[in-house]
Amino acid sequence: MSVFYLVAFLSIFFALMTIFTKNPVHSVLYLVITFFTLSIHYILLNAQFLAVVNFIVYMGAIMVLFLFVLMLLNLNAETEPMKSNLVKIMGAVAGMCLIATLLGAFRVIEPSNIIVQGDADVGLVKNLGKVLFNEFLLPFEISSILLLTAMIGAVLLAKKEDRKA
Amino acid sequence: MEDIVTQIQGIPLDHYIIFCSIIFAIGVTGVLIRRNVIIIMMSIELMLNSVNLLLAAFSAFRGDASGQVFVFFVMALAAAEVAVGLAIIIMVYRNNKSVDVESLSKLRW
Numbered sequence: 001m002s003v004f005y006l007v008a009f010l011s012i013f014f015a016l017m018t019i020f021t022k023n024p025v026h027s028v029l030y031l032v033i034t035f036f037t038l039s040i041h042y043i044l045l046n047a048q049f050l051a052v053v054n055f056i057v058y059m060g061a062i063m064v065l066f067l068f069v070l071m072l073l074n075l076n077a078e079t080e081p082m083k084s085n086l087v088k089i090m091g092a093v094a095g096m097c098l099i100a101t102l103l104g105a106f107r108v109i110e111p112s113n114i115i116v117q118g119d120a121d122v123g124l125v126k127n128l129g130k131v132l133f134n135e136f137l138l139p140f141e142i143s144s145i146l147l148l149t150a151m152i153g154a155v156l157l158a159k160k161e162d163r164k165a
Numbered sequence: 166m167e168d169i170v171t172q173i174q175g176i177p178l179d180h181y182i183i184f185c186s187i188i189f190a191i192g193v194t195g196v197l198i199r200r201n202v203i204i205i206m207m208s209i210e211l212m213l214n215s216v217n218l219l220l221a222a223f224s225a226f227r228g229d230a231s232g233q234v235f236v237f238f239v240m241a242l243a244a245a246e247v248a249v250g251l252a253i254i255i256m257v258y259r260n261n262k263s264v265d266v267e268s269l270s271k272l273r274w
Binding site: 011103 | 176179180182183184186187188189190191192193194195197198199200201203204206207208210211214217218221222224225228229230231233234236237238240241242243244245246247248249251252253254255256258259263264265267
């Protein structure tokens with residue numbers, strides 16, 4: 001039980017470090033650690049398939065893509081554009097206002113902590129695969145078209161134009 | 166496996182909601198206070214992940230697999246979004262020699 005609170009604290013700490021570090025490369029590395037702690041959260045929720053997918057897709061693919069682009073563009077702390085302190089303080093105050101609003105809204109809601117214990121092994125690959133390939137077969141196939149479109153779009157956008165129009 | 170299930174039951178659902186909204190608000194703050202486009206996209210990833218975790222938490226508490234399938238689709242969507250977004254950033258950097266959002270305020274250069 002206390003594992004959740006420890007990992008939640010670590011997630012919040014590293015998320016804060018992500019947005020407040022000046023060096024973009026350090027920022028990416030802190031975000032990787034944040035995603036790792038979120039993977040631990042998935043394991044605590046007994047959603048093992050999501051934990052593995054989060055680990056492989058987010059930490060392995062997406063964050064490495066971010067890191068590649070940062071190093072390709074040769075960005076570091078010296079070239080980092082920073083906002084003025086006034087705008088930073090206003091942004092932080094706006095974020096805290098959002099938290100305050102959300103927490104106030106949650107206080108009004110009657111807290112219903114009833115756990116509907118259906119199937120405890122709902123997050124295992126076997127059960128999730130059954131649901132994915134029965135009820136959600138059409139969205140699954142459409143998402144493959146989405147990924148293909150994104151791939152073609154990314155290649156077209158990032159390709160160097162030979163002649164200037 | 167059983168002790169994991171009892172571990173979930175020890176934590177009220179409210180704490181998951183509060184935790185995920187804090188992470189979401191951190192993502193919003195990151196969008197507001199940074200000027201680097203790549204960091205802004207990373208903050209958006211942070212927001213997406215907080216929502217994913219909340220969906221998984223609801224799914225685990227209700228014993229319904231649909232939420233976790235939805236998280237899977239959100240992850241596929243995020244991968245596509247990042248690929249296209251980073252391609253656009255590289256294209257802008259090639260033309261503009263900057264990743265500052267303020268330099269993108271006019272849509273032609």
